[in-house]
Amino acid sequence: MNVKQNLDLAIDVTGATVHYGQVLALDHASLQLAQGTVCGLVGMNGSGKSTLFKTIMGQIKPDTGRVKISGTDPLQARKSGKLAYVPQSEAVDWNFPISVRDVVMTGRYGQMGWTRRARKIDHEAVNEALERVELTDFADRQIGQLSGGQKKRAFVARCIAQGASIMLLDEPFAGVDKRSEATITKLLREIADAGGSVLISTHDLQALPDLADEAVLLMRKVLMHGPPELVLRAENLALAFGLDPMKREAS
Numbered sequence: 001m002n003v004k005q006n007l008d009l010a011i012d013v014t015g016a017t018v019h020y021g022q023v024l025a026l027d028h029a030s031l032q033l034a035q036g037t038v039c040g041l042v043g044m045n046g047s048g049k050s051t052l053f054k055t056i057m058g059q060i061k062p063d064t065g066r067v068k069i070s071g072t073d074p075l076q077a078r079k080s081g082k083l084a085y086v087p088q089s090e091a092v093d094w095n096f097p098i099s100v101r102d103v104v105m106t107g108r109y110g111q112m113g114w115t116r117r118a119r120k121i122d123h124e125a126v127n128e129a130l131e132r133v134e135l136t137d138f139a140d141r142q143i144g145q146l147s148g149g150q151k152k153r154a155f156v157a158r159c160i161a162q163g164a165s166i167m168l169l170d171e172p173f174a175g176v177d178k179r180s181e182a183t184i185t186k187l188l189r190e191i192a193d194a195g196g197s198v199l200i201s202t203h204d205l206q207a208l209p210d211l212a213d214e215a216v217l218l219m220r221k222v223l224m225h226g227p228p229e230l231v232l233r234a235e236n237l238a239l240a241f242g243l244d245p246m247k248r249e250a251s
């Protein structure tokens with residue numbers, strides 16, 4: 001692959017291996033994601049999905065391999081605002097005394113510089129993002145007072161306010177109401193249609209073909225990457241999950 005093609009890739013992970021002590025979490029995992037794509041990341045509990053996200057975000061440095069985000073370093077991509085992450089709900093302290101509006105405003109910190117003083121443009125970006133996720137009426141509530149789906153929408157709004165074009169979402173639909181799921185799905189499609197890229201881990205295999213252009217099967221390494229209807233065939237899922245995975249949600 002030449003340099004031009006590498007720059008065209010939104011996410012380029014090559015041969016990433018990650019250990020936690022003796023535990024092998026990623027084993028030479030490789031994943032290339034083009035611009036303008038929604039990609040679903042599927043794998044059983046412990047298959048390395050969150051570890052892959054952290055590696056792409058530059059929070060974990062792999063023992064082997066490398067990660068490039070639009071041809072640059074992940075930390076650089078985060079600093080520039082291009083790359084954003086919506087964590088699993090369990091990873092967030094919902095009792096933290098911060099309003100929904102201020103959560104979304106944290107997405108603007110990179111643009112504000114060290115003073116962290118919000119200007120008109122920052123307030124406008126936050127208001128617009130709140131509107132897009134339909135949370136304007138909840139803007140002044142403490143974040144923990146929202147429903148599961150509203151909380152997710154608040155974090156998606158933070159990515160939008162940040163101006164991110166590459167978004168990673170770790171199980172955004174777990175414990176989420178149908179309205180929030182539909183709002184988030186529509187937004188992710190709009191982001192991809194505008195040239196952005198979205199990588200989304202999910203246990204809801206049935207919903208994946210409507211949500212994503214591509215699917216990735218992970219079991220410490222990328223077993224398969226392609227159109228959802230191909231990747232989600234029973235024989236492929238059996239490799240990653242065991243028997244009859246389409247008969248129930250992935251465990």
Ligand SMILES: Nc1ncnc2c1ncn2[C@@H]1O[C@H](COP(=O)(O)OP(=O)(O)OP(=O)(O)O)[C@@H](O)[C@H]1O
Pocket residue numbers: 020021023024025043044045046047048049050051052
């Ligand atoms: N901080 C840690 N210390 C030790 N082991 C860890 C740590 N984080 C994850 N692991 C282990 O690494 C492996 C991959 O975990 P990871 O959280 O990436 O999987 P996952 O696919 O996101 O799982 P889930 O679907 O349950 O969220 C698992 O065996 C897990 O127990």
